[in-house]
Amino acid sequence: MLFYIIAILVIMTDQFTKFLIRTYIDINESFTLWGIPLTHIENSGMAGGLFQGYARLFGIVAVLFVIGVFYFRRTEEMNGALIDSSLGFLVGGAIGNGIDRLLFGQVTDFIVRSGGVLNLADHAIEIGVLLIIIYVIISWFKKGR
Template identity: 55%
Template structure:
């Protein structure tokens, strides 16, 4: 349930905040937020760093393929444990949040600007980053677990 809860919460929160930004701020409008951050309404039809502008729907299809792969491996039982469930939930929710924008609007609404020169993100992007960090932590923990107890790691030898 952690996987589904995390994915749904991330996608819903991302879509809610993006709708608020679109409803209350003009594109390009910026409001100081916190320290060196600002809320800036930006529309990105590409991917991270505004690369590949105009290919939003292609990236939406890739996000759906990614989500399908995650669901397939979860069903096979190859993604398990709370840390990996949370990781894949953040990744899937983030991918879904941005895919919804790409399919629906042909672009992604970004709004969290990190100044100076730190880029502009949305909640889905942040969730994807959290998911990657959790995935890496899970991989490192799994590596050390297997190193400490090689027989319990998979029974490939016995």
């Protein structure tokens, strides 16, 4: 259940913030909110603006990734709150960006960081990867005992 709650919250929050940005902020307009620099851009490629124009292809990859996660979860080889949380963030982020790619042919990004301009789905994916790394490290230590 934790997996679904996190995934749905990530998707809803991501899509709501992107809607607000697309509705109220012009492309390339910059501003600061609560000390966070924001700039509205539209990215038709992948992370870092690579492979511009292939958004729909990456949308299909996101769908395949989500199908793979659902299949993987059925095997129940890895279970527990940590892995459920991780996969929830990953799936929520993949679906959030996948919706943009498949519906609009581009992803709305707006959170400025040193590594570029991202969105909440991107941050959810980063959290998911971090949680998987923590899960693997914990599992490794448990098996070592």
